[in-house]
Amino acid sequence: MTSTHVAWLALALVLSPVIVLPPLAYDAHARRAAKLEEQPAIDAVARRLPTSDLALSGGARWLRSVSLEEPGAAFADGPASPDPDPAGAAMAPPVDVWAEPSMGYKTEGRGR
Amino acid sequence: MKMSILAFALRAVARRKARAFALGGGLVFAVALLAAVVFLTESLRAEAERAREAHSDIVVQKLVGGRPSLIRFDEASKLQDIPSVRAVTARVWGYIFLPSLQGNVTVVGTSLPASPLSVANGVLAEGRDIAQGKDAHEMIVGAELARFLGMRPGDELGLPTSNPEAHALKLVGTFRSSLDLYTADVILCDESDARALLALPSGEATDLAVTLSNPKETRVVARTITERLPGARVIERDLLARVHHLSYGRRAGFVLGAAIPAILALLVLAWDRASGLGPDERREIAVLKAIGWSTSEVLWAKLFESLLVGASATALGLLLGYAWIFWLGAPGLRPALVGWSVLYPRAPLTPAVDVAQLLAISLSVMGPFALLSIVPAWRAATTDPLETMRT
Incomplete structure (x- = not known):
């Protein structure tokens, strides 16, 4: 490889962050455009839902709808205090220790 | 002239492959992790914002x-x-x-x-x-x-x-x-x-x-x-936007906090870079000075060496971070940021990060890394070449 080739290769490596961005930007643009086509559907379903919060952690009410139930949920117990709820953790709590449904609850089997 | 120094720098990096891979690997990991967390957080926030207007x-x-x-x-x-x-x-x-x-x-x-x-x-x-x-x-x-x-x-x-x-x-x-x-x-x-x-x-x-x-x-x-x-x-x-920023930003903070040990490992590598040059590199600088290179040319060569490793690692890290979140669906990282749930939304995520954030990620990793290489190189370049070669 000649010195000129090595120099151009080196220049390409130095500029590689700039080189890698356009393909990523193109992919991101295509995905955003596809999402934009879904916007009417999102609007239609959002009008029926109580909140725009995402259905991420259905196990904890203050996380399912953080904006409505606990507007200060990010710091409910104190600024920067550890998160008392189970979300935001890589490991789930042991679900097998959860109690069986209360005896007073009415439960019906699913029919087909 | 700068192009020839750049070519020299690339050959110097190739001569010290193991060190370049160790430093570059650490940088790739740090950039990929930072970028992935930012990509995922911004994407989730944008999803909530999309529904907010309705x-x-x-x-x-x-x-x-x-x-x-x-x-x-x-x-x-x-x-x-x-x-x-x-x-x-x-x-x-x-x-x-x-x-x-x-x-x-x-x-x-x-x-x-x-x-x-x-x-x-x-x-x-x-x-x-x-x-x-x-x-x-x-x-x-x-x-x-x-x-x-x-x-x-x-x-x-x-x-x-x-x-x-x-x-x-x-x-x-x-x-x-x-x-x-x-x-x-x-x-x-x-x-x-x-x-x-x-x-x-x-x-x-x-x-x-x-x-x-x-x-x-x-x-x-x-x-x-x-x-x-x-x-x-x-x-x-209108205030819900702030709640979304707070809740997803906090989750990102927790994940990045958990990644501190890994980032510390990267800092140790950077410290190794900053604490001085090895005997081979000192001898190389002395030879360059002896054959007529100026101090600024030596500094440019060392800066280019750092930029070559740092820029390549940053580019690869950004690419890996993007692929991790949007092409592979964020395996491993999604539970940490999204939270655990029996019902996991499987919808693909949509990128929402802007160029300024990408630049901030790139510069926050690449900038210090490049600058850290200047001081030891300057010290070596300003000492007497004969004395360096004798030691």
């Missing part, structure tokens, strides 16, 4: 003992004559724990008039909208929930409830899986069914949704509502 301008809740409580229907009449208020809707919704799911589902009651949901308008994957009325007992559920319960349109589900009058609901449609982020745990039914399932007393609602004819007057109307309903919690739609 929501009512103000939500009013009643507080009892500092906790949200049920609000009476007649409270709505106190708000209807406020100028700019177009409609006040009492909403019925809440949560039910499903033992078979080991998690909560969100039961949402629909009251008339409601925007239609259909396969044609892209909301439903199959089936139709629920029929309104007390005797319909129909529901639409999220695709993920339907899949988990093994339900198809026509099936019936009896939800656990303390109200013996609550009916089993017939599934008439499922939401499209691309809307999973909003509907994964949702059971949409008639308001009367939701009221029965949630055991809400008649005349009471979960909260009030206020729609304004002029959303710019939100702040004024919110203040008036507070005066008319003392103790009520008034949530403005």
